[in-house]
Amino acid sequence: MLLYLHGFRSSPQSFKAQLVQARMREWGVGRYYACPTLNVSPALAVAQAQAAIRAAQAGGDQEIAIVGSSLGGFYARWLGEQHGCKTVLLNPAIHPWTDLASYLGEQPLWHGGGSVTVEPRHLQELLDLRVDTITRPERYYLIAATGDEVLDYREMVEACPGANIRVIEGSDHGISEFADYVDDVLAFCGYGPGGKVPDGAGVA
Template identity: 80%
Template sequence: MLLYLHGFRSSPQSFKSRVVQDRMRAWGVEKYFACPMLNVSPSLAIAQAEAAIRGARAGGETDIAIIGSSLGGFYARWLAEKHGCRAVLLNPAVHPWTDLERYLGEQPLYHGGGSVVVERKHLQELLDLRVDAITRPERYYLLAATGDEVLDYREMIAACPGARIRVIEGSDHGISEFEEYVDDVLAFCGYTPNGKTVA
């Protein structure tokens, strides 16, 4: 299974999520794609991701890979450490318990209307999910854009020593040219135009 974790205030309708799903559909491996609508509560979001992983394993899927964008990248690091799976981090949040301090209260969602309420307890939930140091760095692939207007790409690099790292000159937080990188990302996760390659 390939589990895509979207970012803060985003959804399964995010640009990068749709690019990944569309490419997997074109390659005939869309059945492996999963992208839950994550709860604003970090502990509940992690529970959703873990439920997806358990479901995949119960269905016979032993090979799990995760793509996480922004806050989803923060979650992906924690999940990769716990489950020993590969993770692609797209402009990941490194210390969201401080980044989200300024977003306390009601916040509009990017897709489909609606809003979420960020509570102070959510910051502690994020702190509880921090990963002080990654292990087995070869299972991580970081894409970090120098033009990220939200997060500092240098902090992302410092948080992933030994990982495969692609520094994108310029760009933005959303990696608006992500279609240029999706094949490489999927190859790292074990997918090619010929199907699934990692057993």
């Protein structure tokens, strides 16, 4: 299974999530794609991700890969350490308990209307999920944009020593040109035009 974790105030309708799903369908492996609508509570969001992983494993899919964007990238780092799986981080949040302190209260969602309410307890939940040092960095692929207007790409690179790292000059927080990188992301996760590819394929 490939588990895609969207960012803060985002959803499965994010353009990066849609690109990943569309490519997997094109390659005939769409059935392996999962992207839950994550709860605003970090503890509940991670519980949703864990439930998706358990469901895939119960269905016989023992190979898990995770792709996380922004706040979803923060969750992906924690989950990657828990499950020892391939993990792709797209402009990931590194210390969101600080970043989101200025977003307490009701916040509008990017897709479909509606809003979420960020509570002080959510900041502690984020602290509880922090990863101080990644292990087996070869399992990680970081894509960081120098033009990210929300997060500092240098903190992302510093948080992933030894990982496979691609720094994009310019771009933005959403990685507007993600279509140029989606195939590399999927190859790292073990997917190609013919479906699943042998373990070890992907970014060197």
